[in-house]
Amino acid sequence: MSFVPHDQADRQHMLETIGIQDEEELFATIPQNLRLTQRLKIPGPLDEENIRRIPQGQFSHVCFAGGGIYRHHIPAMVDALANRQEFYTSYTPYQPEISQGVLQSIFEFQSMMAALTGMYVSNASLYDGATALAEAALMAIRAKQIKRVLVTRATNPRFRSVLKTYLDNTGVKLQEIPFDMASGQVERFSLERLNGEDAALFVQNPNFFGILEPMDCIAKFARQSAFWGIVVSEAVSLGLLKRPGDYGPDCVVGEAQSFGNPPNAGGPLLGFMCTTKEHLRRMPGRVVGLTKDSRGRQAFCLTLATREQHIRREKATSNICTNEGLCAIRAALYLAAMGPRGLRAVATQCVAGAHQILQLIQQVGRQPVFKGPFFHEFVVQLDADKRKALEDDGIIPGVPIEYYYPEIKNGLLVAVTEMNTREDWKCLLENL
Amino acid sequence: MSFVPHDQADRQHMLETIGIQDEEELFATIPQNLRLTQRLKIPGPLDEENIRRIPQGQFSHVCFAGGGIYRHHIPAMVDALANRQEFYTSYTPYQPEISQGVLQSIFEFQSMMAALTGMYVSNASLYDGATALAEAALMAIRAKQIKRVLVTRATNPRFRSVLKTYLDNTGVKLQEIPFDMASGQVERFSLERLNGEDAALFVQNPNFFGILEPMDCIAKFARQSAFWGIVVSEAVSLGLLKRPGDYGPDCVVGEAQSFGNPPNAGGPLLGFMCTTKEHLRRMPGRVVGLTKDSRGRQAFCLTLATREQHIRREKATSNICTNEGLCAIRAALYLAAMGPRGLRAVATQCVAGAHQILQLIQQVGRQPVFKGPFFHEFVVQLDADKRKALEDDGIIPGVPIEYYYPEIKNGLLVAVTEMNTREDWKCLLENL
Amino acid sequence: MPARESIDHSLEILEPLLITHSRPGRNKHILPDPFKPCVPDELLPFMNPEEVRLPDVAEVETVRHFTRLARMNFGVDQGMYPLGSCTMKYNPKICENIAERIRNIHSSDKHPMHMVLRALAALQRYLEEICGMDACCLWPAAGAHGELTGMLVVKKAFQTRGEDRSVVLIPDTAHGTNPASCAIAGFTTRNIPSGPRGFLEAATVKAHLDKDVAALMITNPNTLGIFEQEIHEIAELLHANGSYLYMDGANLNAILGISRPGDMGVDCLHVNLHKTFGTPHGGGGPGGGPVLVQSELERFLPIPRIVHVPRELFTLSYSFPDSIGMVQSTLGNVSVLLKAIVYIIRLGPKGLLEASRTAVLNANYLKARLKDHFDLPYATPTLHEFVLTDKRQKEQGISTMDMAKALMDFGFHPPTVYFPLVVSGAMMIEPTETEPLSELDRFADAMLTIAEEAAQYPQALHDKPELTPVTRVDEVYAARSLCLTWDMLESKDDGAVSK
């Protein structure tokens, strides 16, 4: 089995045209000692039906897991269109004359992301929220002579891990700003103490615990740092909260999986970066711009390529090439399908649901770990055995976070979205 | 909720253009006494997620049910293409300039069906195998002055029921030719006795019991009738058996659901009719023909419309209008994906599997009801309680046929296809 | 640069027939093969000794072939498709999703079928409520199949009564399937004029009534888009005569939640799910043509029927001795039925009402924009569709056909043309409720442009369309040369078109 379309006669004709007898001759340049002599030890070929029979896991229907990846309603339209062959079987739109579909869709993605974040511009996507944060830090390094990158410890720990990996060889120090154990918000004294002109500051809001950070206050401090960015890990929050751009950051980066991309066992995700006019030419990743064709008609193409690796090589703003194009198109489709009221309604459902459920949880005697205002996630304590028992019953009560935050013993991050039904929370409460 | 795209301003503007104040005025021609005053008592509106949550039945994975509807492998390609919006959101291709996709696909369907059946021509589809048989009988009535329609009793009983319904008001008598209780084939004496110049004869092969009819012999008799047709209920048999057209019938009709259309809880199905040059203009249903455009390029369009209801009205060859276009396109996709070896291999798997499983069943002491040669179905006896117990365990051992054939007490029609795994038949045998 | 043409087949053949790609050995699709592939000896005499005659083509070629074909086709998802009486509305994607769920269920698989039957029983109830009728049969596979089913029910009712009535009255505006279905059901049809105001007058019906009249078959709103204002009176006349009123419900999209056939005195009707209830038309089906009747006729409905012992399973029953019998092998086009259910509950009562109200608003808006530029044969107000003619453009030699073809270059599907037959050169325009105002305006602007061109440069219009995959297709040549399969092409081939 292969997807090779040739019959024997085709191969024969081709060999004759090439002017050789035997296909082996085509590989003459590969030294004999580098040739594989036995067959690869992999299974297959398998027919489609046997592939379809490979066992599949049944996902838990009662699920309060979030922590950076969220289950949200995806309008049927999104799949119907993102699955168009013209979209998914095309390459990066290097040739604009036959790529207007992808180009315009991404231009619209950029437009909507910029509008939602309140920033000047958005790129065409980055791998995920974590690498987006890392890229933002690298951008800060390019922009300013910084010695330190500060990040709040209540920023998604996975984002911070990746950030650390990326910064390891830059000579720039990574420091974390602790959170206040009572409110779950950033510890203001530490923020004040660590902040400085030699630093770039990154703050996730809502933070990993779902807590809303005191952004006005943070913004005031942040102005003293060389560069500051706001990290968004739950893009749906953009439908309800003040636009991060309104706090005046240098960039807004994060994860937009929530926009039309299913959890997919972890990925693909959708990193994004929005920034200011000032930093535009330092921004990593593809950007689509509006232009015209030779007949004067509106058209789109990739632009600002001089920032990119294929032109600037080691001096590029990033090494990124293939990004998450189709996920960005899905996000564009999603945002178009939801519209202004839809996105706000979803965000409102999330907030309302989380608060209503926490209230019920409090009634059965469990208190949230943090007292700060929150979006659609909150932390409670639940011992591991109890949690595992629930999981075995197909109820995912949340994401355990003790591994990342040992100080929060048995910490469980509970996320509520519009996908949680009444039955879900009854089920959760009865079993808690 | 509705899929109406207007906002309030749009409606206002439209009313002004129409020159009325109130939308109510648009309905002035509907007498007041015919107006509905209360709201319809139906549920909804429901959002997409709540619709997705409507419980769905889990189908039985171990399934030997056939009897006219078969589970076959459908290449992934078939869905990927049949679900193209250009195909499924279009109407019957009345306007060829913007319908070449549907037209050429159906032309190719016709070509492949004619080649497979060995007939001169195929139409673009009929509702299902049952109505196809009924339409064939009506065609016979139009073609010849017949008084009787003969059909073998081993023809799919559902087809015969529909045939009866259609013939009820034609003045033509319907007679059934019994089968031989030993072989399961047509009873030759009855065939000889009933057959005649005033009759049209229809024979299903393989018959409803999966038995292969003695077609050479039948064909000899059939030549004495005014008209005769072969009914195909399992289109996959065309991949292995002699082409029905080679026996010289006036038409070959039946069901082609097996060609790329899933069982779908019963439908849509795919009726087809293939016939001779002689009967071409009597054939019911749409036909696509090859032609050219004003620049001389190859093009396709619906043709022979003068047979049809929209031109001939009560004198049309049929009342059919909307047929099963997309199912025919699926069949074209399926046949293209399978190719000549693929279709034969599937048919071979079916035959081989049925014989191998019957052998094993015989080893555990159950005998088939009929001794005749068979394709991929056979009849055994299994009492109803046993069958229900199996069904409750998610094993469908076959289709019970006693309702249609009371003389076969506890008759169970077992169908085997390439979709039945080794595990399936172990499971069946162990539980039998 | 003639060289280009030689390699770019587009000048001769846009997309070659699949068979032209066929070479032995190219198809490499592998199949599930749970069994040792041997055919028992006793079957050998039944087998075809020859290779199966199908194209032998690689997967990638097949995929590209049909992808390119799809791209040569126009569907509702590309733009307005105002095919009168066909109700080409937007097909919600969620309906497609849900229908996919039943794909692997065999109709003999009792447990999942219980769920399916429960859903179908709900659809019956919804349709009964929407139409104001007492009972429903979902099995007819399309509108014409529903007509036949309904007329067989009527026939059977008379047979049961011992009456032998053979005539069905049909207004001249009726769709061709109406008389054709009556013919199969064993009736003869009598064409009656729909009158100068575009609707059937009770007086006309009265004049045609006699004891041989089994039924009147009426479409309401009719194919002129006009509500049959005397329908209730007509129903009373028919009933007094012992006849039935059959309604062709193809145009139900005008009156959802507004007026119900049952309240009009209709005894039997069919609806078209692939029109009114948003199921896709699939390039010519599968559709759905459920039939609804009043209680008097219920016992004649086709078998099987869904029965439900409360708190028990939903099952099928065949024990209806007065039934006309079966009309389809199984349960009709089940997945289409499922899409219709999803459509109905997605919209709910308010949504259905809004759909009809907007369908009527859209049609009237378009009519308002066009009526000064084209001949409008009837002054009577219309609902969801309206008919124009080419009378004015004919003066410049421009026909309905020319205008229909010209519309394609603007990115529209043309309206239904030359129907209904009572109107010469008819253009029957049904925008449906899902067309946005901007698209209606674009369409009106295109029509006005065409009208202007007809007046000023009529000649050019005969060459339309120009921007479509193929230009005007020669339908006469198709009927004359009659090439219906690729084998016929090969046998008659002059080498010009096949390769």
Added chain:
Amino acid sequence: MPARESIDHSLEILEPLLITHSRPGRNKHILPDPFKPCVPDELLPFMNPEEVRLPDVAEVETVRHFTRLARMNFGVDQGMYPLGSCTMKYNPKICENIAERIRNIHSSDKHPMHMVLRALAALQRYLEEICGMDACCLWPAAGAHGELTGMLVVKKAFQTRGEDRSVVLIPDTAHGTNPASCAIAGFTTRNIPSGPRGFLEAATVKAHLDKDVAALMITNPNTLGIFEQEIHEIAELLHANGSYLYMDGANLNAILGISRPGDMGVDCLHVNLHKTFGTPHGGGGPGGGPVLVQSELERFLPIPRIVHVPRELFTLSYSFPDSIGMVQSTLGNVSVLLKAIVYIIRLGPKGLLEASRTAVLNANYLKARLKDHFDLPYATPTLHEFVLTDKRQKEQGISTMDMAKALMDFGFHPPTVYFPLVVSGAMMIEPTETEPLSELDRFADAMLTIAEEAAQYPQALHDKPELTPVTRVDEVYAARSLCLTWDMLESKDDGAVSK
């Protein structure tokens, strides 16, 4: 007929921006609302008091908008896409189907994740076997991400050894991501010439080796399609110097089952699932760039790693103290990984071998057909791709860009152009194994036609393409006017393009 243009927006704007359809109230999508939609008072200060700035458009308009956009795009399913080094092969539909299954699994849902991890562990094994390497990390989201990961591993290895090597040698044929990735990993790069025969000579490497050289980053076959014939010698030189050999596996499609990087002496490489393993490129991702290493480097691979206690669950472990850390939030582009598994087992060992053999055959066939008509800068035999230049056509003023654009009118995607940088006016042609002979011939014929046109009517080629949705796009204007969102368009709008 100027009237047509006024209503047909095609002369100005093919498909208006979605925002132009926006009017308050048009979007009527209803949402699940399990909760009373009230926001607690304490959150009010955090809320955006204004309306969210998204287009307010009806579902049907959105569907049509993106359907029309899709139709303006070219993908592999429409025709040959010989983008060199990108391996644009056919994407099997079954892979898409299977990947859909995991869509609703949250990565914290342990039970189904066990199945997912088991599948991913199998993919690791398959890739190890195919590449002849000892260990694998699947998380990098694309090739460049794999490069970075691999180079961080190398960096870490030196740090652990206590060596501070800062230089990576990179041949001049390398892809731009190679130096860019090295830079992020904290290396400086040194460009080395690949030699007159189009492959890197061991002598060249030797001349550049010193104790500062951490690694050589090589692409094999390289971007000229030439096998790096001295790679094994080069590996030995590097190893003797204490340096590593990194291989960019973007071109692995040439050598599946034929030659394995591990056997060449490669210490670390990445592969591109969206090239070699048939996962779709999605108009620019998501892709997959797994990294493979020899056992010496295994302990530095990113966390988490999949661990499997036999007969127990597959789980993730973070307890690898020498690891470079995490490189992606979760498990990479999981659904892409799943598609790659399906691809591999669908083909099996013979199928993978046949794929590579045919990819090489196809490229050589095309080269044989074209080499007499275009400048072929290197005589060395090539594998899966080859590079031509515009040297001959330049004499008539026709550039690679002109020829690339002209190809579009024949229904092809152009090759990769102006890369690799060592070749002036490069056209890098990679047909892949899934192109049928007929399509290769059609492509060759098109190229020859263009060559002829370049010789005879060069002027016309500057105006290509003509048959595409838009004609030649002004990239300079885009960079100069810099309109990157619709808000920018509005603010700078002269009224010409926005509405």
